[in-house]
Amino acid sequence: MNSTTQNLSAQAFATAAETAAISRGYWATVWMRLKRDKVSVACALVLLSLVLMAVFAPLLAPYDPAQGTMLKRLSAIGTTGHWLGTDELGRDMLSRLMYGGQMSLLMGLLPVFIAFLIGTSLGLVAGFFGGWWNTLIMRTTDVFFAFPAVLLAIAISGALGAGFVNAILSLTLVFIPPIARVAESVTTSVRNLDFVDAARASGANSFTIIRVHVLGNVLGPVFIYATSLVSVCMILAAGLSFLGLGVKPPVAEWGLMLNTLRQSIYVQPWISVLPGLMIFITSLCFNLLSDGLRGAMDIKR
Amino acid sequence: MNPVVEVKNLNVTFKGEEGSIFAVNNVSFDLAAGETLALLGESGCGKSVTLKSLMRLHPMHKTQIEGQVLVEGQDVLKMKPKALSAMRGKTVSMVFQEPMLAFDPVFTVGDQIAESVMRHERIGYKEARQRALEMLDRVRIPSAAKRLDAYPHEMSGGMRQRAMIALALACKPRVLLADEPTTALDATVQIQVLLLLKELQRELGMSMIFVTHDVGVAIEVADRTAVMYAGRIIEQGPVQEVLSRPWHPYTQGLLGATVHPGMDRNQALPAIPGAPPQLIRRIDECAFAPRCAQASSRCLSPLPGVNTLAPRWTRCIHADVSQA
Numbered sequence: 001m002n003s004t005t006q007n008l009s010a011q012a013f014a015t016a017a018e019t020a021a022i023s024r025g026y027w028a029t030v031w032m033r034l035k036r037d038k039v040s041v042a043c044a045l046v047l048l049s050l051v052l053m054a055v056f057a058p059l060l061a062p063y064d065p066a067q068g069t070m071l072k073r074l075s076a077i078g079t080t081g082h083w084l085g086t087d088e089l090g091r092d093m094l095s096r097l098m099y100g101g102q103m104s105l106l107m108g109l110l111p112v113f114i115a116f117l118i119g120t121s122l123g124l125v126a127g128f129f130g131g132w133w134n135t136l137i138m139r140t141t142d143v144f145f146a147f148p149a150v151l152l153a154i155a156i157s158g159a160l161g162a163g164f165v166n167a168i169l170s171l172t173l174v175f176i177p178p179i180a181r182v183a184e185s186v187t188t189s190v191r192n193l194d195f196v197d198a199a200r201a202s203g204a205n206s207f208t209i210i211r212v213h214v215l216g217n218v219l220g221p222v223f224i225y226a227t228s229l230v231s232v233c234m235i236l237a238a239g240l241s242f243l244g245l246g247v248k249p250p251v252a253e254w255g256l257m258l259n260t261l262r263q264s265i266y267v268q269p270w271i272s273v274l275p276g277l278m279i280f281i282t283s284l285c286f287n288l289l290s291d292g293l294r295g296a297m298d299i300k301r
Numbered sequence: 302m303n304p305v306v307e308v309k310n311l312n313v314t315f316k317g318e319e320g321s322i323f324a325v326n327n328v329s330f331d332l333a334a335g336e337t338l339a340l341l342g343e344s345g346c347g348k349s350v351t352l353k354s355l356m357r358l359h360p361m362h363k364t365q366i367e368g369q370v371l372v373e374g375q376d377v378l379k380m381k382p383k384a385l386s387a388m389r390g391k392t393v394s395m396v397f398q399e400p401m402l403a404f405d406p407v408f409t410v411g412d413q414i415a416e417s418v419m420r421h422e423r424i425g426y427k428e429a430r431q432r433a434l435e436m437l438d439r440v441r442i443p444s445a446a447k448r449l450d451a452y453p454h455e456m457s458g459g460m461r462q463r464a465m466i467a468l469a470l471a472c473k474p475r476v477l478l479a480d481e482p483t484t485a486l487d488a489t490v491q492i493q494v495l496l497l498l499k500e501l502q503r504e505l506g507m508s509m510i511f512v513t514h515d516v517g518v519a520i521e522v523a524d525r526t527a528v529m530y531a532g533r534i535i536e537q538g539p540v541q542e543v544l545s546r547p548w549h550p551y552t553q554g555l556l557g558a559t560v561h562p563g564m565d566r567n568q569a570l571p572a573i574p575g576a577p578p579q580l581i582r583r584i585d586e587c588a589f590a591p592r593c594a595q596a597s598s599r600c601l602s603p604l605p606g607v608n609t610l611a612p613r614w615t616r617c618i619h620a621d622v623s624q625a
Contacts, residue, residue: 131362193402194397194398194399194402194403195402195403195404195405195406197358197397197403198395198397198403198404198465198468199405200356200358200389201356201358201389201390201394201395201397202389202390202394202416202417202420202468202469203386203387203388203389203390203391203417203420203421204386204416204420205382205386208420212405212408212416213405216405216407216408217405217406217407220407
């Protein structure tokens with residue numbers, strides 16, 4: 001019985017392998033190309049471990065990130081029990097960096113993700129229908145381009161007030177215009193290609209053409225662009241927290257930690273650098289991964 | 302027998318910021334079941350525009366279409382969007398010039414064929430894929446089962462055009478529109494694709510409108526031909542008669558400028574002097590007159606109407622029709 005099952009599964013595996021050899025889907029090919037790119041794999045692994053570290057912070061962190069003793073404030077890196085030292089309130093740095101990842105990663109990813117959904121839809125509508133719709137949507141986004149991203153984020157956050165939700169909201173608003181603009185320009189170029197006419201000639205209505213043929217060709221480039229925005233978003237989020245417009249103490253967040261440790265830079269410079277180092281590594285990895293994705297998704301190469 | 306396609310006084314005008322382009326003027330023709338019509342003419346003479354009008358594929362807000370386009374008795378120009386979608390690909394379907402551009406690069410060829418079948422016949426994905434496989438087999442794509450999951454860029458030009466034909470014929474249309482389907486292919490593949498199209502046409506009993514600038518291709522596939530110049534049909538009739546004894550000076554010039562066997566290779570091809578007119582106004586006189594050796598002052602006044610129902614006619618006052 002057991003051997004029969006084994007045989008069957010071996011057979012199924014062989015057939016599956018055969019099919020895979022004949023036809024690899026688009027995403028399978030992208031995945032295979034990405035796996036060959038050592039830099040992208042390394043970045044993906046680093047990001048994965050950062051995410052795991054943040055998600056499982058409650059299990060992994062040796063101390064409570066909000067609890068500290070003034071007796072042990074600003075212990076050096078390598079102190080027994082506090083391997084990455086303690087901050088200006090005597091809280092364990094390692095635990096705070098782990099917990100801080102939760103907020104920082106969330107604030108880096110969530111706004112870009114929401115902006116990706118909204119910006120792509122706006123860009124698709126503007127690009128596909130053109131004319132009046134295009135003017136309305138693209139001129140509105142142009143207004144946002146009049147301000148530098150940092151200033152805009154600070155202004156919106158300042159107007160809405162400090163806090164996690166408001167910071168996410170302001171960052172989302174900052175990233176909708178650039179994503180919409182990329183989506184619009186790709187849509188405009190795709191719209192005039194023959195296969196859109198061909199789809200129409202085979203009976204597809206506008207909705208089907210947008211949903212299947214335009215979106216299918218627009219999603220890739222816009223997705224790559226959005227991944228490159230994640231690092232910008234993380235840095236902006238850290239900046240907002242640094243200015244006191246993001247999350248509030250005692251919540252651990254890398255930008256906020258950088259802010260509060262600023263005064264200790266002459267006492268324990270290396271500890272003050274740690275949150276910045278985390279931001280640096282994370283955004284670098286996102287940028288490199290986005291670069292690798294760009295290469296892997298360009299399937300005609 | 303009732304014609305499958307009847308085009309009556311078709312006028313297509315493109316509205317631009319710098320004025321209008323009168324791309325197609327008063328074009329009328331009809332097409333019987335199983336018949337092939339070749340629209341012959343040089344670039345920009347309105348043959349592709351005419352073809353696209355049969356499916357109303359022009360950008361809506363910039364185009365003004367007048368006249369009647371009857372497909373199986375129904376006026377395409379008056380159809381509601383739903384009826385139009387149901388007609389496109391099912392009753393009338395189209396093969397494009399550039400097979401690389403006419404397939405969506407991010408989907409497999411099989412899926413794109415299946416998509417069209419599923420849309421028109423309300424069948425499941427599995428059956429639709431089965432149909433796609435049959436069609437790829439039918440257009441003689443080697444190891445069709447493998448090619449079902451190939452992306453367009455993984456195929457050669459000839460194979461892509463075969464796949465395009467498979468896509469166009471997947472729902473067994475009554476009329477096939479072919480917009481220079483062999484222009485982008487090399488000469489050896491061209492003839493294969495032409496023979497394939499003819500054979501499939503016979504099997505499926507469909508009518509075909511074939512747009513081409515290649516006189517040789519027109520002779521090969523068509524029963525009748527309509528020669529177009531500056532947005533008008535200037536001569537129409539059975540392909541053999543028109544191309545062996547052309548009436549209109551333009552058709553004569555066109556044939557004279559074509560390479561044919563037995564020519565002296567050192568001899569320059571006779572070219573028609575001048576260039577086609579800009580279509581920025583509606584031309585009622587003979588548009589070819591400025592380039593025509595036989596032109597007289599009478600050619601510059603509006604042309605008299607012609608009986609377009611005659612089996613063979615031309616739009617030239619000098620043509621010696623009696624020699625037919």
